[in-house]
Amino acid sequence: MTTRDRILSRIRRANSTPSTTHPAPSAPTPGPASATAAVGPGPVPRDYLRVHGTRTPAETADLLAAHLTEYRARVHRTDEAGLPLLLARLLSASRTVLVPPALPPYWLSAADATPIHDRAASTPHDLDGVDSVVTGCALAIAETGTLVLDGGPDQGRRRISLIPDHHICVVRVPAQVVDSVPQAVERLDPVRPLTWISGPSATSDIELDRVEGVHGPRTLDVVLLGAQ
Incomplete structure (x- = not known):
């Protein structure tokens, strides 16, 4: 054969x-x-390694934070009560903030930035004029330091996390954190618009000169909600 x-x-x-x-x-x-013997109908083996070692939820959150930091994302930890003040601090230099359709209202209750709601008529030029965007996420992968957005109500359309120069993403710990990519794929819906984010947007030329903000946000703040 x-x-x-x-x-x-x-x-x-x-x-x-x-x-x-x-x-x-x-x-x-x-x-x-x-x-x-493999010819004919039957289940496809999926016995690949799903996770490297055994971790507690706290260790998984720490690994996620470490890998996010390696990618030059800024990682913050807080609880529900401290989230509004933390987001207000992260948005202190922003005049406007893009808001997904179902972002919990209390998240931005202490922020001074003017909320801008993404609408069907909003153009890329309109969104480019917004200083920051705040979203939730579908889940985060500790072993790769990756955030995954799937267009859920607290995340909005894919473009709103790609056009503004500053993205703040809130991750609920431990509910939205998995160890590995295979674990993430098992939980994600493949028909949804999945956006996989590993650090701020960056690229480099043949001389390895790094340039950030070319294909998306120049600054990425990740808030681990529930992890202190």
């Missing part, structure tokens, strides 16, 4: 129905019985 045949067989098994868009593979060449 050729490599092509094995790949097509696995695709058919994953879809549980025969492929109708590709020609049937050529007859397999003689080989060990194990080479042909």
Whole structure:
């Protein structure tokens, strides 16, 4: 059996129905019985490593904070009572703040920045004029220092977390924190608009000169809510 045949067989098994868009593979060449045993419908093995070691929720939160910091995100820890004052401090230099449709109102109750609501008629130019954006998240991945947004009511449309120069993302700990990417994929809905964020937007040229803010926010503040 050729490599092509094995790949097509696995695709058919994953879809549980025969492929109708590709020609049937050529007859397999003689080989060990194990080479042909995978042909036919059946579950796809997913026995890859899901997490490296065992951690307590506090250790997972610490690992997330460490990796976010490595990516040059600024990490803050607070509880529900301290969140409004923390967000007010983080927004002290902002005149305007973009607000998703269902952001909890008390989050910005102490902030002086004028809330701007994203609307269907809002243009990228309109959003570019907003100083900051505050969102929740779907979850965060400790082993990669990654935030995942899925367009939920406290996150809004994907573009509002990509256009303003300053993004503040609130992560509920431990409810929204997982150890690894496989654990994250299990919890995420693949049909939603997923945005994976690992630190502020950054790129570098061939000489490795780093430039931030090219493809998204130049500054990323992450608030671990519930972790002190």
